[in-house]
Amino acid sequence: AQSVTQLDSHVSVSEGTPVLLRCNYSSSYSPSLFWYVQHPNKGLQLLLKYTSAATLVKGINGFEAEFKKSETSFHLTKPSAHMSDAAEYFCVVSDGSTGTASKLTFGTGTRLQVTL
Amino acid sequence: SQTIHQWPATLVQPVGSPLSLECTVEGTSNPNLYWYRQAAGRGLQLLFYSVGIGQISSEVPQNLSASRPQDRQFILSSKKLLLSDSGFYLCAWGDRSGRAVFTDTQYFGPGTRLTVL
Numbered sequence: 001a002q003s004v005t006q007l008d009s010h011v012s013v014s015e016g017t018p019v020l021l022r023c024n025y026s027s028s029y030s031p032s033l034f035w036y037v038q039h040p041n042k043g044l045q046l047l048l049k050y051t052s053a054a055t056l057v058k059g060i061n062g063f064e065a066e067f068k069k070s071e072t073s074f075h076l077t078k079p080s081a082h083m084s085d086a087a088e089y090f091c092v093v094s095d096g097s098t099g100t101a102s103k104l105t106f107g108t109g110t111r112l113q114v115t116l
Numbered sequence: 117s118q119t120i121h122q123w124p125a126t127l128v129q130p131v132g133s134p135l136s137l138e139c140t141v142e143g144t145s146n147p148n149l150y151w152y153r154q155a156a157g158r159g160l161q162l163l164f165y166s167v168g169i170g171q172i173s174s175e176v177p178q179n180l181s182a183s184r185p186q187d188r189q190f191i192l193s194s195k196k197l198l199l200s201d202s203g204f205y206l207c208a209w210g211d212r213s214g215r216a217v218f219t220d221t222q223y224f225g226p227g228t229r230l231t232v233l
Contacts, residue, residue: 031136032220043122043224045159090159094220102148102210102220106160 002027002093006107014115019063019078021110023091026072032094033074034104035065039087050074061085086114109110118143122207122225125167129232135180135194137228139207142188148210149190150222151182155203166190 007022025031032051036044048059056066065076076090091107119142128137140149151163162175164182172182179198183191190207208222 019185034221036224039226041204041229044208046221046223049221049223103162103165104160104220104222104223 002031002095002105004091004093004105004107006089006091006110008110008111009108010111012113012115013081015083019076019081019085019112021076021089021091022077023074023107025048025074025091027053027093033065033067033069034094035059035063035076036090036092036100037075037087038090038109041089044090047076081114083113083114083116086112088112118209118223120207120209120223120225122228125226126229127231128175129197129230131199131232132196133189134179135192135197135201135230137192137205137207137230138224139190139192140188141209141224144188144209144211146187148222150208150210151186151190152206152208154206154227155172160206164192199232202230204229 001061003026005024011021025033030052035047037047038044047063048057048065050057050067056064058064063076063078065074067074088109088111090109092104094108095103121140123138148167151167152160153162153163163180165173166184169184169187180192180194192205206226207225210222
């Protein structure tokens with residue numbers, strides 16, 4: 001079974017400063033890992049996905065994440081926060097099913113606040 | 117490109133009333149379809165998934181049911197709503213092309229906010 005732990009329920013940064021959202025995972029096999037973003041009362045938007053092709057994954061809106069197997073981590077970063085980045089972020093691990101329905105396990109979310 | 121629709125966007129229903137939420141996907145065929153619920157302050161809970169027409173798998177026992185009458189249509193229903201059914205309901209689709217790298221990504225709809233009073 002897989003699991004995901006998002007280490008911070010709430011992160012606050014100033015606009016223009018770096019963002020770090022932390023995620024640790026547990027999986028019995030080589031996992032697929034995702035970051036999704038959710039703005040208030042909206043659906044989830046895929047930011048990026050790790051599939052073992054490269055440990056540093058670049059996503060949309062300037063976000064990137066680095067897969068570190070030795071640390072079982074998949075932290076999300078952005079060099080400079082914008083006000084529009086304020087949202088809830090979910091770290092997600094897949095059970096790796098192929099050809100049938102995959103099952104995703106979601107972290108509890110990190111709320112990112114961006115202040116002026 | 118693929119698009120996923122959900123309606124209604126918001127819904128307020130009395131306890132004991134029936135429910136029908138609809139999800140449709142455009143621009144792809146034979147997708148995997150999923151229903152999730154997001155309760156206030158909590159993460160996402162997978163309710164149902166479907167790998168084909170008429171094929172429904174339930175993840176948690178509850179008074180909800182799901183149906184897939186057409187390839188790209190997924191319906192969430194209840195005969196009698198409970199207060200605990202309140203939440204944000206999200207539909208998602210996944211590619212079932214058989215290519216491993218693509219089959220476990222899910223794409224979410226805009227959601228339906230359900231309030232049961």
